Amino acid sequence: MNPAALSLYIHFPFCLSKCYYCNFNSYAGMERLIPDYLREMEKELLLWKLFVREYSSQSSFHEEFQVETLYFGGGTPSLLQPEQIARFVEICREVSPAVALEITLEANPGTVQEKFFARTRCIGVNRLSLGAQSFNDGCLKLLGRIHSADESREAFRLARKSGFENINMDLIYALPGQTMPCWQNTLEEALRLHPEHLSLYSLTLEEGTPLAGTVKAGLLPLPDGDLAADMYLLAEEILAREGYIHYEISNWAVHGKECRHNLAYWKNTSYLGVGAGAHSLLFGHRFAGVSSPQEYAEKLSTLEHLPLSFSEMGEGRSHLDFVEGVNVEREMSDTVIMGLRLQEGIDFASFAGRFQRELLPAYRQEIEELVGLGLLDVDEKGIRLSVRGKLLGNEVFMRFLPPDSAGSALS
Ligand code: SF4
DSSP: OEEEEEEEEEEOOSSSSTTOOOOOOOSSSGGGGGGHHHHHHHHHHHHHHHHHHHHHSSSSOOOOEEEEEEEEEEEEEGSSSSHHHHHHHHHHHHSSOOSSSSEEEEEEEOOHHHHHHHHHHHHHHHHHHEEEOOOOHHHHHHHHHOOHHHHHHHHHHHHHTTTTTOOOEEEEEETOOOOHHHHHHHHHHHHHHOEEEEEEEEEOOTTTHHHHHHHHHSSSSOOHHHHHHHHHHHHHHHHHHHOOOETTTTEETTOSOOOOHHHHTTTTTTTTEEETTEEEETTTTEEESSSHHHHHHHHTOOSSSOOOOHHHTTTTTSEEEEEEOOOOHHHHHHHHHHHBBBBOOEEHHHHHHHHHHHHHHTTTHHHHHHHTTEEEEEEEEEEEEEEHHHTHHHHHHTTTOOSSSBBBBBO
């Protein structure tokens, strides 16, 4: 039996300062925790290696895995030393001897130098995700980013010079007070650098963040929903003209440079997240570690092995604080919801091959209603979001949630 592909995510939750819009599991001013955190994260990886081997031999899963993609996310993983990154790459190769095909590192343009790029490229990192966010210094200031537009350009140039041929750039639109010409300018500045991949996110004002507080206090205007939709449509138009493929709701790539790691999430296949608060889908379970880096390191330091039962892991006998069994209804629903994010949508034949159930009868009512509303397109191959459906994705996704989305019993 061929080993199943596994995507591995490594979470580094430390940042130099907290951006005003950010509610990710990331922390500023906690550098003192980094050595313990890294040591325990290495341990977690090795514990999972043993767990996977024993669980597959003892449970009904009998699954072998091959790590195909590796993703260093955060936080700001570009604060790591290249040697520390190399250590994780090396352990991953011990976990799965086949070389990971895609190794991505998220990099903050305010933290990187040429030497860093050259060394990370040498140790096998072959994809960079650069958090540029905007090419307008006023917007960067409003977001609380630690870098300027010039520093993003320079970081991109240095990454290219160091041999990176696969670079993503993250950009955020629909900022309070942002105008259409300002957004168009950011897009054009990004395109001048010719990144292989672009991730464009509409700003979400997250409760409790300084930016949401400023807007709530009336000191900044609320982002306008209609303008946000127009900004998205403008990006679609400009990027299509430049030859980018809009392969996922928020992601564009030149042919062949789609993010393989994120495709695993969207195709609802196995992934393992290592580090504080990192999420996983493995052996029919979804689970996540505790989110506090300190608690994470403390819990792991007392563990000698992971219990061979997910229910025991969820009952406090591990570093996990969330474990949920995924029954077949939930897996079908997740597969549809995540798959609809992709331009290709859900293919009838693949769905039937995976679940031994046909998509159309399983979700006939939902699909007919959504087609009637103009949010979904159907043809002989499968279903996918319409142009309008892409703008109203959440309206579509909620229709496919199972009546009881709490998952099934743990085992
Ligand atoms: S660098 Fe990224 S993770 Fe860190 S605070 Fe800013 S947005 Fe959040």
